[in-house]
Amino acid sequence: MTTLPLFDIYRDLHAHPELAFAEHRTAGVVADHLRSLGLEPTTGVGGTGVVAVLENAAGPVVWLRADMDGLPVEERTGLAYASVHTAVDEDGSETRTMHACGHDLHMTWLLGALERLIATRDSWAGTVVAVFQPAEEVIGGARAMVDDDLVDRVPRPDVVLGQHTAPEPVGRVTVGSGPVMAASDRFTITFRGRGGHGSAPQTTRDPVVAAASAVVRLQSVVAREVGPRQAAVVTVGSIHGGTRANIIPDEVTIEVSTRAQTDDTRHQVEQAVRRIVAAESAAGGLDEPLVRVRPGANVLVNDADAAGRVLAALEGVVPSLVAGDSVLGMASEDVGDLATAAEAPIVYWFTGTTDPALFADGAEVPTNHSPFFAPLAEASIPVGVDAFVAATRAWLA
Ligand SMILES: [Zn+2]
Ligand SMILES: [Zn+2]
Incomplete structure (x- = not known):
C-alpha cells in the first residue's frame, strides 16, 4: 500500500478546485486515494459524491462527512500551489475557481483519518462511512446524495460527524451545542x-x-x-x-x-x-x-449529548478546545440534511486553520470565501485528522 503524504494530496486538491456538482477530477482523486487505502469507493452518488465503507467487525456506525466543491473566486494568496483553474459558472460565464472555503482541507482531513483508522484497526470495532459530498456551496449536494438513496446504500449511522475550517488560529477547535448554523x-x-x-x-x-x-x-x-x-x-x-x-x-x-x-x-x-x-x-x-x-439550508442543530461526547474526546487531543456558543453565526450548511435523512444525531464543529501570527499583528484576517483565504495547511492537517479520529473513536467500540 503506497499512499501520498497528505500535504501532497492537499496541494493537488487546492490547485484544482471545481465548482458545485462539477467535482469530477476531485472525486477521481478522492476515489483513487480511497482505493490506495484498500477501500472500494462508490462514485457518482448524488452526481459527483463518493462514499466508502470501512467495516471492522460488528459495532457502532459513524458517518464522517467532507464537502468537495470550490468557489468562483480568483485566488490571490500568492501560494506556490495557488489555483489557476477556470470553470463555467451557473450563469454560463467563464470564471476562475478557488478552494476559498477550505473544502480541500476537509477532504484531506477525512482521508487522513481513514488512513489512521485503518492503521489502528486492531484497537476498534464498528463501521466508518466516509461521505465525500458535492455542492455544499450552493446548498443541495447533501440532498442530492440522499435522493440517490445514500441512506439505504450504506450502514445507518449512530452519529454523523463533520468539521469546517474557521478563520481562527490553527489548532483552536470550537464545538457548539444546539443550533450552530443558520x-x-x-x-x-x-x-x-x-x-x-x-x-x-x-x-x-x-x-x-x-x-x-x-x-x-x-x-x-x-x-x-x-x-x-x-x-x-x-x-x-x-x-x-x-x-x-x-x-x-x-x-x-x-x-x-x-x-x-x-x-x-x-x-x-x-x-x-x-x-x-x-x-x-x-x-x-x-x-x-x-x-x-x-x-437553502435548514438550521443546523448539534445534538447536545453527542456534542458533549465530542468535546470530551477532543480534550487534550487538539491544541485548544472551545465549547462554543449555541449559535455561531449566520453562515449555512447542508450537512444536517444527511443526519436528518438518516435519523441520526449530528455534531459539526469548527477547526481554526489561520496563521496565529496574523492575529498578533492585528492585521485583517482573511475569512472563508476571501481570495486571500490561505490556511496554514501543514499545521492544520494533523489537527483536523486528530479531531476526526478522536471524535470517531468516541463512538467506535
Ligand atoms: Zn463556503
Ligand atoms: Zn464551506
Missing part, C-alpha cells in the same frame, strides 16, 4: 409592470420604482419585524431591469438572500418578503410579482 433561502422576485416611453410614465406601470421601493422596505424586515434578540439577515444581492434611460421596462428582477437562526424566524422572514413585494407591486399598480424560492 437557515438560508434564496428568492428570485420579478416585478411585472407595463413598459413604455420614459417621457410618458403615465402610460406605464413602472417596475423600477416598485422594485426600488421594495428594496428599501425589505430592510425593515430585520429592523422592525424580527425580534431584536432573534438574528436574521435579508440581503438584496442583485437587481436587474431595463436597458436605456428613456425606456421604462416591463420587468425588474431582484434576488434576495435570507438567513435565520430558528425555523420560526425563517418562516416569519419569508412571509414578510412575500407581503412586501406584493404590496409594493399593488401600490404601483403592477401585476402580482413572480416569487420563486430556492430553499
Whole structure:
C-alpha cells in the first residue's frame, strides 16, 4: 500500500478546485486515494459524491462527512500551489475557481483519518462511512446524495460527524451545542409592470420604482419585524431591469438572500418578503410579482449529548478546545440534511486553520470565501485528522 503524504494530496486538491456538482477530477482523486487505502469507493452518488465503507467487525456506525466543491473566486494568496483553474459558472460565464472555503482541507482531513483508522484497526470495532459530498456551496449536494438513496446504500449511522475550517488560529477547535448554523433561502422576485416611453410614465406601470421601493422596505424586515434578540439577515444581492434611460421596462428582477437562526424566524422572514413585494407591486399598480424560492439550508442543530461526547474526546487531543456558543453565526450548511435523512444525531464543529501570527499583528484576517483565504495547511492537517479520529473513536467500540 503506497499512499501520498497528505500535504501532497492537499496541494493537488487546492490547485484544482471545481465548482458545485462539477467535482469530477476531485472525486477521481478522492476515489483513487480511497482505493490506495484498500477501500472500494462508490462514485457518482448524488452526481459527483463518493462514499466508502470501512467495516471492522460488528459495532457502532459513524458517518464522517467532507464537502468537495470550490468557489468562483480568483485566488490571490500568492501560494506556490495557488489555483489557476477556470470553470463555467451557473450563469454560463467563464470564471476562475478557488478552494476559498477550505473544502480541500476537509477532504484531506477525512482521508487522513481513514488512513489512521485503518492503521489502528486492531484497537476498534464498528463501521466508518466516509461521505465525500458535492455542492455544499450552493446548498443541495447533501440532498442530492440522499435522493440517490445514500441512506439505504450504506450502514445507518449512530452519529454523523463533520468539521469546517474557521478563520481562527490553527489548532483552536470550537464545538457548539444546539443550533450552530443558520437557515438560508434564496428568492428570485420579478416585478411585472407595463413598459413604455420614459417621457410618458403615465402610460406605464413602472417596475423600477416598485422594485426600488421594495428594496428599501425589505430592510425593515430585520429592523422592525424580527425580534431584536432573534438574528436574521435579508440581503438584496442583485437587481436587474431595463436597458436605456428613456425606456421604462416591463420587468425588474431582484434576488434576495435570507438567513435565520430558528425555523420560526425563517418562516416569519419569508412571509414578510412575500407581503412586501406584493404590496409594493399593488401600490404601483403592477401585476402580482413572480416569487420563486430556492430553499437553502435548514438550521443546523448539534445534538447536545453527542456534542458533549465530542468535546470530551477532543480534550487534550487538539491544541485548544472551545465549547462554543449555541449559535455561531449566520453562515449555512447542508450537512444536517444527511443526519436528518438518516435519523441520526449530528455534531459539526469548527477547526481554526489561520496563521496565529496574523492575529498578533492585528492585521485583517482573511475569512472563508476571501481570495486571500490561505490556511496554514501543514499545521492544520494533523489537527483536523486528530479531531476526526478522536471524535470517531468516541463512538467506535
Ligand atoms: Zn463556503
Ligand atoms: Zn464551506
